[in-house]
Amino acid sequence: MSEIATSAPRAAAKQKGHRTVMGAILTDPKVIIAGGFILLLVILAIFAPYIAPKDPLEQDLMLGTLPPVNGSGYEPGYYLGTDDLGRDVLSRLIYGTRIALTVAFVAAGLAALFGTVLGLIAGWYGGWPDAVISRLVEIWMAFPPVLLSILLVAVLGSGVHSVIAAIVIIDWTRFCRVIRAETMGQAKLDYVTAARTMGYPKLRILIREILPNVAPVLVALISLEMGIAVIVEAILSFVGLSVSSDTPTWGGMIAQGRQIIYQGWWVLTFPLIALFATVLAFNQLGDGLRRALDPVLQR
Amino acid sequence: MTALSLMNRLLMAAITLVGVAVIVFVLLRVVPGDPIAMMISPGASEADIQALRAHYGLDASLPVQFAVWIKAVLMGDFGTSISLHRDVLSLLAERLPATLELAAAALVFAVVLGLGIAVIATLMARSRLAPVVDTLNGLFLAVPDFIWALALVLLFGVLFPVFPLSGRINPDVSQGFHTQFYLLESLFTLRFANLLDVSLHMIMPVLALGLPLASIITKVLKQALAEAMVQDYILLARLKGMSRLRLVMQEALRNAIGPTIALTGVQFTFLIGGTVIVERIFAYPGIGNMAIDAVINRDLPLIQGLVLVFGALFILVNLATDALVAWFNPRMEA
Numbered sequence: 078m079s080e081i082a083t084s085a086p087r088a089a090a091k092q093k094g095h096r097t098v099m100g101a102i103l104t105d106p107k108v109i110i111a112g113g114f115i116l117l118l119v120i121l122a123i124f125a126p127y128i129a130p131k132d133p134l135e136q137d138l139m140l141g142t143l144p145p146v147n148g149s150g151y152e153p154g155y156y157l158g159t160d161d162l163g164r165d166v167l168s169r170l171i172y173g174t175r176i177a178l179t180v181a182f183v184a185a186g187l188a189a190l191f192g193t194v195l196g197l198i199a200g201w202y203g204g205w206p207d208a209v210i211s212r213l214v215e216i217w218m219a220f221p222p223v224l225l226s227i228l229l230v231a232v233l234g235s236g237v238h239s240v241i242a243a244i245v246i247i248d249w250t251r252f253c254r255v256i257r258a259e260t261m262g263q264a265k266l267d268y269v270t271a272a273r274t275m276g277y278p279k280l281r282i283l284i285r286e287i288l289p290n291v292a293p294v295l296v297a298l299i300s301l302e303m304g305i306a307v308i309v310e311a312i313l314s315f316v317g318l319s320v321s322s323d324t325p326t327w328g329g330m331i332a333q334g335r336q337i338i339y340q341g342w343w344v345l346t347f348p349l350i351a352l353f354a355t356v357l358a359f360n361q362l363g364d365g366l367r368r369a370l371d372p373v374l375q376r
Numbered sequence: 377m378t379a380l381s382l383m384n385r386l387l388m389a390a391i392t393l394v395g396v397a398v399i400v401f402v403l404l405r406v407v408p409g410d411p412i413a414m415m416i417s418p419g420a421s422e423a424d425i426q427a428l429r430a431h432y433g434l435d436a437s438l439p440v441q442f443a444v445w446i447k448a449v450l451m452g453d454f455g456t457s458i459s460l461h462r463d464v465l466s467l468l469a470e471r472l473p474a475t476l477e478l479a480a481a482a483l484v485f486a487v488v489l490g491l492g493i494a495v496i497a498t499l500m501a502r503s504r505l506a507p508v509v510d511t512l513n514g515l516f517l518a519v520p521d522f523i524w525a526l527a528l529v530l531l532f533g534v535l536f537p538v539f540p541l542s543g544r545i546n547p548d549v550s551q552g553f554h555t556q557f558y559l560l561e562s563l564f565t566l567r568f569a570n571l572l573d574v575s576l577h578m579i580m581p582v583l584a585l586g587l588p589l590a591s592i593i594t595k596v597l598k599q600a601l602a603e604a605m606v607q608d609y610i611l612l613a614r615l616k617g618m619s620r621l622r623l624v625m626q627e628a629l630r631n632a633i634g635p636t637i638a639l640t641g642v643q644f645t646f647l648i649g650g651t652v653i654v655e656r657i658f659a660y661p662g663i664g665n666m667a668i669d670a671v672i673n674r675d676l677p678l679i680q681g682l683v684l685v686f687g688a689l690f691i692l693v694n695l696a697t698d699a700l701v702a703w704f705n706p707r708m709e710a
Contacts, residue, residue, distance in 0.1 A: 219392060220399075221690050223649030224683055231671045231679055232403050308520050312653050315522075316668045331526060335657065338541070342534050349526050353519070360518040 108365035111358040118355065122174040130154060131165035133172040133325045138163050142341040158343045160333055166347055169325040173348065176237060176319070176326045177355065180310040184244035185302040191245065192252025193295060199253070200260025201283045210257070214250045222247050226309070235318040237310075244306050252298055259291040293370030300363030304356045311352050327352050385698060389691045396687040397449070401442050404676050449684070455677035459669070464681040468663065472685060473556035474544055475655070475662030479648050481559070481578055482585035486647075487640065489586065490593025497594070498601040498624050516591035521650040525584035525657040532580060539579050542659035546573050581658045585647050589640070596639050600632035607631075634704050641697025645690045 102108055121128060131154070140163040143152045152159075157166040199210040226243050233239035263269060264287065272282045313319040314328025315335075322329055327348040334345025429435045436444070448455065454464035497509050533541040540546070545558055549570055555561050559578070562570035604610065605628050613627055652664035659665070663682055670678040 220396070221645055221649055221686070223646075223652055224396075224686050224690075227652070227667055227671055227679070228400065228403050228683060231674065304518075308522060312522050315653070316656060317672065318668075335526070335529065338529065338534055342530060345526065346530060349523065349530070353523050353527075356520070356523070357515075357518050 102366065102369040105365045105369055107361045108369065111360075111362040111365065114354065114358040115362065118174050118178060121171050122178045125172050125175060129165075129168035129171045130156070131168040133164060133168040134323060136162045136164055142337065142344075144341070145343050145347075148343075157347050158341065160330070160344045161337050161340065166330070166344060169330055170327070170347055170351055172325040173327045173330065173351070176314070176324065177307050177310060177352075180237065180241055180244070181303040181306045181359070184241045184248075184306040184309075185299050187241070187245045188248045188302060189252050189295065189299045192249040193256050193291075195249070196253040196256030197260055197283060197288065197291075200257040201264060201279070201287065207257075210253065214253050217250045230313065230318050235313075237320045240310050240313050240319050243313075244309055248302060248305065251302065252295070255294060255298060256291055259294050260287055263287045263290050294367070297363045297367035297370065300359050300366060304359030304363070307352065307355050307359065385695055389695055392691055393684075393687055397446060397684060398442075400680055400683045401445060404679060405438055405441070445680075454681040454684075457670075457675055457678040459673035459675040459678070464677050467666070467678065468681055468685055470556055471661060471663045471666050474558075474660065475648075475651050475664055477557060477559045478578060478581055478585070478655070478660065478662060479644075479651055482582045482589070482647055483640075483644055485582050485586035486589035486593060489590040490597065493590070493594045494597035494601060495624055495629070497598050498605065498628070499620060501602070501605075513591050513594050516587065517595065519588065521584050521588055521647075522653050522657075524587050525581070525654050528580045528584055529657065540577050541580075544574065544577050544661050545570070546577075549573055577658075577660075581651075581654050581660055584654050584657075585650050588650075589643050589647055592643055593636060593640055597632060597636045600635055601628050604628040604632045630704075634701055637700050637704060638697060641693060641700070644697075645693050648686070648689055648693070 137159075140152060140155070140159050142161050143155050143159040143163075144150055145158040145166070146156055148158065155165050155167070157170065159165055160169070195210050199207040225247050229243040229246060230239055233242055260283075269282060269286060272286050277285075310319055310326070311328035311331065314326040315332045317329075317332065319328065320326060330348040331345055331352070334341070334343075334348065338345060426435070445455070452465060454468070456462065457464050457467060460467060493509070493513075497506060500506060529541060532539045553561055558570070558574045562568075562574060601624065605624075610623060610627055613623055618627075651662060652667055654660070655662045655665035656668050663685060666678070667682045667686075669675075670682060
């Protein structure tokens with residue numbers, strides 16, 4: 078019986094299109110390169126202690142501001158040079174992936190969770206829940222993100238938890254708006270009508286039928302949000318409002334590099350490249366996934 | 377825009393600003409850290425602390441504090457900065473012009489560049505360069521102001537040191553200004569040496585703020601122009617023998633500009649938000665840079681003043697955008 082109800086876009090994709098959807102994802106060079114890069118970052122973050130050539134916190138003032146490979150005065154083993162305190166830039170870069178990815182995954186995940194739950198409720202049940210949630214989103218979005226983040230960090234204090242909380246509190250609306258609209262669109266389709274005719278409970282239809290069909294959009298949004306989260310964390314680390322300064326972060330390294338820009342350009346350059354590549358990867362991955370998973374765009 | 381809808385919008389703006397004030401006040405009173413604790417010297421007695429608390433009005437109840445604060449704000453008294461020991465209003469008045477000049481210059485730059493590229497790309501839509509422009513712009517769309525600013529620091533500050541890396545003006549020539557609008561004042565008083573110095577200091581922050589906005593304007597306007605170019609009236613004008621340049625500039629642009637202005641207005645508020653970090657990177661003495669110090673120092677009176685100023689700026693930008701959209705689109709008048 079349930080075959081009828083699930084002969085929805087999802088089921089259609091399963092029968093004739095699932096292989097092509099996977100195929101579309103796996104043949105898009107953008108998605109492969111971007112996804113591969115992010116996978117590499119994840120591996121670096123998890124196995125940082127085994128991969129990093131040096132201790133990222135070990136200071137040696139005798140080895141301060143050494144240039145990277147090929148520079149005059151290069152010290153073997155310090156491939157990307159050292160900062161003014163003699164800490165190895167490459168090792169700090171590798172350890173820096175930990176904070177960047179933690180914030181990216183946790184903040185984007187939580188923002189997606191809150192936004193999606195509220196968006197599904199608003200889009201599916203309509204009526205007063207929709208009215209309340211939609212007004213809330215409107216009021217929220219009238220408040221410019223920068224003001225809200227200044228205020229939130231002032232209130233919550235610095236630290237990685239505050240950074241994550243600030244991102245979730247500011248950006249859940251992105252998910253809520255899109256998922257609400259998607260849900261309303263799906264609710265009009267035949268498979269939902271079929272499921273209702275079969276007498277399934279509303280909640281079951283929402284979770285078992287509609288949610289899988291809004292999932293592609295959700296995945297793309299999460300990827301984009303991760304890119305935003307990485308930047309926000311880097312900015313707050315840069316100004317010294319994220320984790321304490323001895324934990325290696327890309328933003329912290331950039332701030333340090335900005336101060337000694339004339340003595341050692343590499344201290345700023347390498348974390349900046351890492352940051353840019355990461356943001357670009359999340360962006361391209363989100364974009365590619367959206368194209369691959371969206372049946373309308375595919376045609 | 378009719379007088380009634382104008383009144384309506386102004387009223388809404390005022391209500392929004394009051395809402396911002398209430399939220400700011402409530403949020404900042406639940407701050408866990410004690411600002412007084414950061415000001416006192418280690419040997420201060422309890423009586424000293426109480427006196428200080430009373431001096432900054434932090435000993436009264438919350439509603440009383442709010443009433444006192446909002447009344448003072450309306451009278452132009454924003455309180456005294458805890459970290460800088462100065463009147464908040466005069467600090468804001470000193471720093472705001474720097475940010476206004478920076479944001480305005482970035483806006484002008486972004487509009488000119490975005491409009492230019494969109495028009496040129498439309499004129500040569502069938503050339504082999506068109507996909508290159510699209511790809512490049514797609515890449516530019518992914519680069520935020522923070523990364524632009526730092527890349528510019530490396531490029532024009534270190535690799536080719538052509539522009540000054542920090543500040544707003546060379547301290548040697550900063551004397552003799554009557555206002556804080558250095559750019560405008562040196563322009564109108566024809567002091568070209570000063571104008572050049574101020575401009576050189578502004579180039580990198582303006583690029584960092586303007587380039588992301590320019591690529592957004594390019595994308596949206598190019599799409600709107602492409603849609604307009606296939607309309608019947610364009611075909612008619614083309615049949616009449618109008619040149620392609622006139623076609624785009626005179627006919628298509630007029631019909632494509634409305635949505636672009638609306639979007640530019642929204643994005644301009646993000647640009648103003650971006651001044652916070654960009655000013656920081658270039659040590660530019662505006663209100664954005666000051667906001668970061670205020671948060672680091674937990675300087676509540678200063679944070680309140682700054683957030684209200686930013687809030688007022690955003691509201692003004694939104695009002696101006698609405699007015700411009702209505703101006704360019706007579707159909708909206710009804």
